[in-house]
Amino acid sequence: MSRNQYTVGLLFLIAGAVILLGKIGFFSFIGTNFWPLFLLIPGILLHVLFFGRLLPPFVLIPGAILTINAFLFFFCIAFGWSNMQYLWPIFIVSAAVGLYEYHLFDTYHPKLPRTLAIIMLLAAASFFVIMLVWGWGMYLIAALFLAVGAWLVVGRKARW
Incomplete structure (x- = not known):
């Protein structure tokens, strides 16, 4: 596996985690309570x-x-x-x-x-x-x- 595939895979994992956390309301809780x-x-x-x-x-x-x-x-x-x-x-x-x-x-x-x-x-x-x-x-x-x-x-x- 090349280094580029590893970096792209890591970016996809981070993007998926951010989207999932956004869908369950994590960021709205943070924005509502910690602004x-x-x-x-x-x-x-x-x-x-x-x-x-x-x-x-x-x-x-x-x-x-x-x-x-x-x-x-x-x-x-x-x-x-x-x-x-x-x-x-x-x-x-x-x-x-x-x-x-x-x-x-x-x-x-x-x-x-x-x-x-x-x-x-x-x-x-x-x-x-x-x-x-x-x-x-x-x-x-x-x-x-x-x-x-x-x-x-x-x-x-x-x-x-």
């Missing part, structure tokens, strides 16, 4: 290249955005996309983390990215609080008021 890797790998790669001193510090901003959003998407794939109605402020947090990384690791420590990161984190936190109060969080606030009121009425000693 955030296309965000995670470049995000981590940007961090590795920066810390290897191959890229400038501003690449940390898209690196953090890609990495954090990839983990958010993995979470939503695992636990359901309905959670995105509560987790969407993490998109803002990811940009804030990237800006703060840029502030920390740039040699000049620019203040504008830090200020923007703080503003964005406060905005995201306020959105989380608004969502908490808007939905089932009102019951928690009512229970907290009831507990504090009961403690003020019953729990304190009379001072008169």
